[in-house]
Amino acid sequence: MTYQGVLSKMQTEFGDPIQYYLVFENSFLNVNQLLNKELEINFEGYQCLNCGKKKKIFRQGFCYDCFYSSPAVGDWIMKPELSTAHLGVADRDLEYEEQVQLQPHIVYLALSSEVKVGVTRKTQVPTRWIDQGASQAISIVEVPNRYLAGITEVALKSHYTDKTNWRKMLQNDIVHLDLVAERLKLENLIPAEVQEYFHTDKNDLYEMHFPVLNYPKKVNSLSLDKTHSYKGKLMGIKGQYLIFDDGTVFNVRSFEGYVVRLEV
Template sequence: MYEGVLTKMKTEFSSPIQYYLDMGSDFINMNQLLDRRIHIKFLRFECLNCHLERPIYRQGFCKSCFFDIPQAADWIMRPELSTAHLGKEDRDLEYEKKMQLQPHIVYLANSSNVKVGVTRKNQVPTRWIDQGAHEAIEIAEVPNRYLAGITEVALKDHISDKTNWRKMLTNSVEDADLNAEKERLAPYIPEEAKPYYLENKTTETHLEFPVNQYPEKVKSLNLDKTPEYSGVLKGVKGQYLIFEDNTVFNIRANEGYVVGIDVD
């Protein structure tokens, strides 16, 4: 029996991608659990910031922390709201400078459809793995989060910025010519970001996920409604565990939940 607070699975870029669940004193290699029965039991909450036993509000944080800490500020989800490049504080300028004033990548990724996205350069290809993308390409490398954000905003007028997670999990996806899409979108990059366009970056990154069986129709496991679940693990994609009975469990959406995990 393993016991710990759920956090985003750590990954290793290989073929297939290796997944590790951090359970505090133990790391579980999820690839080694394929085709084995896993029991998951909800035990309690633990906020990832204050570590108190409080109901989780969003992103693994209790409500108090979510509205206070810089790790949950609006610019996390909406990078165009970043202000550290102006020396302007949102919640904690030192933290915001550290996170925002570093190279960011604007990219195209194909998980359920081709979408535009933004991530810190040091999160490539981790971000693509977390999204369950089977192919991706870099569009631009900019020096801060703000420039990445305004580029994404400009491009999403011409291409999606959302992933259909159900389609991604059933593997109802098709390969796309990401280079052609990148060239199509290039004219729409804002003037101040145009110098950072990666014209010569033409190689797509392809990702292989450890999935033995995709679900035909997904049903999501909700620990609030179903505090105990048992199923045979058939795959891992994005941040989802995929089980034999078509149940899927989003680890990231359940950050801050303390669980017991038993493996047959």
């Protein structure tokens, strides 16, 4: 069968294992059903996820112009501590920024390679952790806006990484730690403004089980900019990566806005 469309990050459904879906304009594909089968990926072109024009993708699925104008990719996305909507101050579009920033946010610990600290909107639990390939995750605080989450993350960055080692994550080379016990150590590390939101009695440890038949010993990242056509047997899905039998891994999210043809 042939599927064609613009790549966007795989949609997921929490379960045992996680269910993955590639969604195109006129079709969708349950990727789990392709495990242990041959899949061919062919690069066909570009289409900006924001303006829809067939322009080369610059970053995060956006063309150059949209990346530097759309409020959906402002600096506060990657650096929540830069959020200013709670002050009524706009970055690019105050109405949009109020909608996103002025809602409950979670600061969390996750096990994806090392112990990682991060921020996500409450509505993105557990999707955010699935996208990172985390085997476990737990909330530290739930705060009413993105700024408070951001300053909490900054305070904890000197104790935990805020990045995932994607190679270790895909090789399932991860640390094993009691996140419930780890959370208990953090009360005196978070900012004073956030202390009231710190609760240690929540039973909210998530465990993620990914559909992986075999983890690779070495990984080689597939780039559609360098390789326009690739074929391999799908052995697993973790985070936003497809894992193939020869150790090739394909990060779907890194190629959002790329038009592809999939042969199954």
